[in-house]
Amino acid sequence: NAGVTQTPKFQVLKTGQSMTLQCAQDMNHNSMYWYRQDPGMGLRLIYYSASEGTTDKGEVPNGYNVSRLNKREFSLRLESAAPSQTSVYFCASSDRLSPLHFGNGTRLTVT
Amino acid sequence: QKEVEQDPGPLSVPEGAIVSLNCTYSNSAFQYFMWYRQYSRKGPELLMYTYSSGNKEDGRFTAQVDKSSKYISLFIRDSQPSDSATYLCAMSADSNYQLIWGAGTKLIIKP
Numbered sequence: 001n002a003g004v005t006q007t008p009k010f011q012v013l014k015t016g017q018s019m020t021l022q023c024a025q026d027m028n029h030n031s032m033y034w035y036r037q038d039p040g041m042g043l044r045l046i047y048y049s050a051s052e053g054t055t056d057k058g059e060v061p062n063g064y065n066v067s068r069l070n071k072r073e074f075s076l077r078l079e080s081a082a083p084s085q086t087s088v089y090f091c092a093s094s095d096r097l098s099p100l101h102f103g104n105g106t107r108l109t110v111t
Numbered sequence: 112q113k114e115v116e117q118d119p120g121p122l123s124v125p126e127g128a129i130v131s132l133n134c135t136y137s138n139s140a141f142q143y144f145m146w147y148r149q150y151s152r153k154g155p156e157l158l159m160y161t162y163s164s165g166n167k168e169d170g171r172f173t174a175q176v177d178k179s180s181k182y183i184s185l186f187i188r189d190s191q192p193s194d195s196a197t198y199l200c201a202m203s204a205d206s207n208y209q210l211i212w213g214a215g216t217k218l219i220i221k222p
Binding site for chain 2: 040099
């Protein structure tokens with residue numbers, strides 16, 4: 001029972017490079033989320049997808065794009081990475097009001 | 112002022128002690144309250160989930176919500192070294208898309 005799987009676990013990028021963070025869930029949840037976690041800031045919502053085929057901006061969407069590929073998969077893309085995007089990125093899934101289930105994160109460093 | 116305030120700690124207590132973790136909030140519309148536990152280099156995992164006011168108990172853990180004071184607490188009885196982690200509070204008025212997170216309190220249980 002994998003739950004929420006994120007790849008890669010670690011990544012180092014140079015400023016201006018692009019990359020896609022992958023997320024897949026096997027709990028048949030309708031909603032999926034991308035968060036970033038920075039020291040002292042708590043979790044901040046980047047984008048979410050309430051259901052397959054829909055995506056919406058969260059609190060900090062600038063510099064990111066997302067794709068809800070199907071019900072299982074939700075990817076996060078950085079088109080031109082900046083040092084301010086150095087963070088730990090978490091994907092989560094849930095049904096409407098049920099608690100969120102998180103993956104174990106992608107640790108991204110942008111130099 | 113942040114919508115949710117949580118002391119970052121670290122809070123260090125001896126094994127077997129009762130631990131009290133707290134969050135205060137400003138939005139009186141919040142009615143869903145959660146506590147998540149996050150071990151180092153892992154994603155947050157749900158510990159307690161409470162709707163509206165009152166207490167909820169699960170084994171050694173008790174969650175309390177005082178909406179009149181805009182204050183929530185998590186108590187851990189007979190604390191164990193395995194309880195050492197960061198504890199995050201989260202709350203929402205009506206949906207997971209509007210979940211607001213505390214910054215987390217780092218708890219250290221000394222053997």
